[in-house]
Amino acid sequence: MVSIKINGNLYNVPADYTILKAAEENGIDIPTLCYEEGLTITGACRMCVVEVKGARKLLAACATPVTDGMEVQTESERVVSARRDILRLLIANHDLRCLTCERNGDCRLQDYCYRYQVEDTPYKGAKKEYPIDTDNHFFIRDYSKCIKCGKCVLICAEVNGAHVYDFMERGFDTKVTSAFDDNLQETTCTACGMCVNVCPVGALVEKSVLWQGRPWEVKKVTTTCGYCGVGCQLKLKVKDDRIIGVAAAKSGSNLGHLCAKGQFGWEYVQSNDRLTDPLIKRNGVFEKVSWDEALTYVANRLKAIWQEHGGQAFAGLTSAKCTNEENYLFQKFMRTILKTNNVDHCARL
Amino acid sequence: MKGILVCGGTGCISNNSRLVHDAIEKELSQQGLEAEFELKYTGCHGFCEMGPLVLITPEEEFYCRVKPEDVPNLIDSLKQGKVYEELLYVDPTTKEKIKTRHDVPFYQKQQRLVLKNCGIIDPENIDDYINSGGYKSLHKVLTTMQPEEVIQEIKASGLRGRGGGGFPTGIKWEFARKSTADKKYIICNADEGDPGAFMDRSISEGDPHAVLEGMLIGGYAIGAWEGYIYIRAEYPLAVKRLSIAIEQAEAKGYLGQNILGSDFSFSIKIKQGAGAFVCGEETALMESIQGNRGMPRPRPPYPAVKGLWDRPTNINNVETFANVPVIIGMGSEQYSQIGTEKSKGTKIFALTGKLNNTGLAEVPMGITLREIVFDIGGGISGGKKFKAVQIGGPSGGCLTEEHLDLPIDYDSLLEAGAMMGSGGLVVMDESTCMVELARFFLSFTRHESCGKCTPCREGNTRLLEILQRIVDGKGEKEDLERLQSLGENIIMSSICGLGQTAPNPILSTLKFFRHEYELHVEKKICPAGVCKGMISYKIIEEKCKACGICKKNCPVEAIAGEKKQPHKIDPAKCAQCGVCMEKCPFEAIIRG
Amino acid sequence: MNELLNTEVIFLIGANTTEAHPVTGYRIKQAVRNGRKLIVADPRKIELAKYADIWLRQRPGTDIALINGLAHVILRDDLWDRKFVADRSEGFDEWREIVEQYNPKRVEQITGVKAELLEEAARMFGQAERASIVYAMGITQHISGTQNVLSLANLAILTGNVGKEGAGVYPLRGQNNVQGACDMGGLPNYYPGYQLVESEESREKFAKFWGVELPEKVGLTVTDMMDAAYAGEIKAMYIMGENPVLSDPDANHVIEALKNLDFLVVQDIFMTETAELAEVVLPGASFAEKTGTFTNTERRIQRVRQAISLRGNSKPDSEIIVALANKMGHAWSYPRGPVEIMEEIARCTPSYAGISFDRLETRGIQWPCPSPDHPGTPFLHKDTFTRGKGKFHAVHYMPAAEEPDEEYPLLLTTGRNLYQFHTGSMSRRSKLERMRPEELMMIHPNTAREYKLKDKDYVQVESRRGEVQTKIQVTDHIPPGMVFLTFHYKETPTNRLTINATDPVSNIPELKICGVRIKKIKPSLISK
Structure with missing residues (x-):
């Protein structure tokens, strides 16, 4: 443990902490754009710069380890001046059509401009503008809004391992893109969408949410993915009783990471193919019936067979896709009502 | 036997010194004089504008601007033991002909420690190096000193990094020594990127073994057995000579397993960089060696803890390493007599701009700007008036007349708002527009920004746009304040040395020549008559x-x-x- | 799962993690990137084979020989954990006798893995302080599936890689709630919490708890059920959320069996291939329309929350079961819904005793969680094994039920791809379909040349049990003489080909190996 002073207050924190982590744990909010827990710390955006006593330059809180006796100012005049300039520089080279941006209201750049009262930029000049890339099936890439935080590059390389993105050109011309600027379909992209999830602005946006609702109108319901056994935690984005997209949740062991299925495989839920009514097959054709009719019909058939053959004539398949509660009830139904242990599911498949 | 030493540095070669060499060779053979004269190529003398240079040993007769057609007469004179007056250097002020190199004013105030072999030995012949005392320091270190003693010696010498930052080399080595790992690395930074600076190239071309020897001693000191030389691909001659030097050193047992019979083993690989300025920054350089895009990493962790391939790494530049055998050779005590209190030894400067004499000059720390500009540099060319000096490369700062008597060292320069940098020194006369000068330097750094961090990537573009506007005669009143505050914020918040220094030319010209800026902005006048937008x-x-x-x-x-x-x-x-x-x-x- | 980041060596066998469990695949890649060692054993050149320090390309169905071979070298080179074996295991000597027969040369003959490579892998695994074993259906879907798993357990016990952080054996479950369905007693021989049907004590306990008399006889497994239905012994089936027509081996047999029933009721969210055969179909709810819990592959019980309202007149599956129970004359009542059902589960399932919805509000809990103040159990067998001491099971290699032969010369193995899931009823109704809209049977270039096939040609694949048509992909992803199909596509119902030979203990079908033959066909012959 080391003791450090942040904004005049003394804190004891573990020696392997960064300034950012020490501040965060003690309720002091330092703005960040490029920092993402679990990814390599690049210190690129410089939003988190702080003033450390004795240092000639401002230091990036995300990348600087604490040292014993360190004295940090997180909102000093010098710090605020630097942050304001960084924001002014970012918005000087940013598509400012915030009115219709899907991230309006859910945008770090916007939030920090508000926090530091950056209404406009004095730096009017060249602006990098790119056509919006809509080529892949799942999300758009609007690089006129990209702030080059590099999180998409890192999560793709370090978590997925697909290495789809990197920086191209240098200096002011720097751009995030795929190898040879290829359409994502022709790259190693596995459509996991993690890049979309880490984008702090509106540069990467799921196609399914486009024009579907403002962020504050969208309800996010945290739940467990319905595909494989990893059990990733995700948030269903719901607007007007419809799912419009998925965001990764960090509460599970997936740590905010998802695969193509969890991220983009949800549309079946709202498919027109969904069964909406009980059906009874009569003369080889399914007919819609009421629940009462269907359940009475089933109960009568089961009772009749039970009376004739007993419990051993029944078998039931419960489901690896259903909830624990449903599985519990199903086996209880088979065992206590149909009196058979012939209950299984596709655990082995 | 007399030696005829033809300069084989890049400058002289581009002035056709190879033809001169071949003409001499032909002449000697035709006249059957091969046994009387030993002809060889050497490295650079630093006085490139006078090239091709030919030096006669042992008298040190110094012939300038030698052309192939001069060769028969030159050989005739030499044969007769006479000086060939026509090619001697003429002092521009006294019009006097000067016979020997050390009497030429350009060399008089120099103290050539690091460059002592440049222009004298054949860089492609390891025996030449050994005969002039080479690898003695390595021998001394391996046979009589513990690694800690070596570090102590370097610390005591007061050697500071010659690449720009001026960090004490011994302390840097000590950090790397103290880091534990399965493997450590030594890197020689030969990615000399400052426009106009070519001291590292000259050393690599003229005395490559000195670089290897310095790296070997460094490797021994920190406990590394692998070294990299990261050099720009635009230095083909230096790459070639270093490669030859490595081969020869391996053949002679100065590189490889159990060097000089000791337990110490060391190998060196050359990695050619593609010429990005930012790859001279040590962490970007290491990324580049690893095959990644050359972008700086945040520090800490410092390379001494986590450097190349995440192993402890010590990185110094060419000139720093070339100092090491000198220090071990003469001892730290004697070495530390040279220079000022906190800056020891010599520094090589690349003199360019509006001077009579341009080239490379190695001078003791603490020499005044006046001595460099007026004695070594021979004063301002064309009889114009001295205006300023840009020191420290494109991200250095400018000094003015009031600094002429400032003893130059790391700290005095920083205090004056400039920096040592790699030692680039551009002299400006009264016809230079300081706003345009700042714009020029900014256009370089902006172009070379890697694009990683916001302040450097976006900010330098905006600084350049403002300067462009000003020189175009479209400057706004608020622009000076914008330059000042944005410049300061870029310096304060950028991730690496490139961004942290890029605005220096603006801030120092704003400080010393604010009036020129004001004239540009308020009156739309360029007093030097340079800015087209004003004329x-x-x-x-x-x-x-x-x-x-x-x-x-x-x-x-x-x-x-x-x-x-x-x-x-x-x-x-x-x-x-x-x-x-x-x-x-x-x-x-x-x-x- | 995240513990894989802290292990020294990962031994991955029979698991194509980056496609079937991608987020676990990320962890393995991250571990490798952080300098951890990876040994992959797989006949297929799976993506992680590229990340592996050592890739062992064993012949399909020779896992036991391979694993015994690893153990052999670890014993021979004295890299085993003597203390752990002495303190915490039994059956060592008997097992050792067997393993000594698996010298690297012999293993090479059986598996095709070079002896030196096997030795290198054994040393890498044996020398690690903390090593983990990850496996999935490539290990289990064999007639020797149980034996395969036991031999991996032997390896873990031998090296003491059990019950400590950053070490252990990780089986990967295929579906989101396989673990939960097993935990809840969705098995013919277990009540909830793996309480044995055969045990009189637990039967009495549940009879009392549920207030009814319970059948004594252990039930039938899926494959046995199908056989019994085929034979007319099973008269009625209730299938909830399963699609055996596509997912189970020997699909033609499954279809015949289901058609032979007097009554079939299927409860699902889509009109699946199985539902088509039903007399009554009941519309259930998807995970987005109901509340409850799923239990993941690391035994973590996590919340499922309703995000949107029910589609049409569909109902959550739990409500349907309750309503049906009532129609059957049993007064079931859970007015507070799944919360209340979980309370009942907690009362009768010791490993879930401490679970409640409240506790799961912010994050999941790993069972065993025996009381409301218990934090859950991240890794099992810490101080003792469930059965007391870890048992070495002496297992011998045995060949697959149906190896390729002259008539059916190619070896068919089956599995999954990244963009589809199981029988495709979910993933094929999403945009993922555009990534992989059709089956692509993988075939090695040499094999393709033998049959004069090029990439994207169409073939008919035949086994002793049926035939399917598919497009092919020529790739060295699989070795010569082998073909690979998924079971995602109803247009290419791969399980018409597979064999329903099963493991005698677990009843897992041998989906990974059967013999097939192929012939080139014109695309127009593809039956839609």
């Missing part, structure tokens, strides 16, 4: 004889006028080239 040409009606010469010579057809009528310049069309004024026989055209 307009006018024909004085009374003086115009309607001769039509200006009209004929104008490349953009901006001048109109009938016969016998005074002509007129259309400012909308005028490209401010100044040809009209030059051509007017009646001095009827003025610049405003």
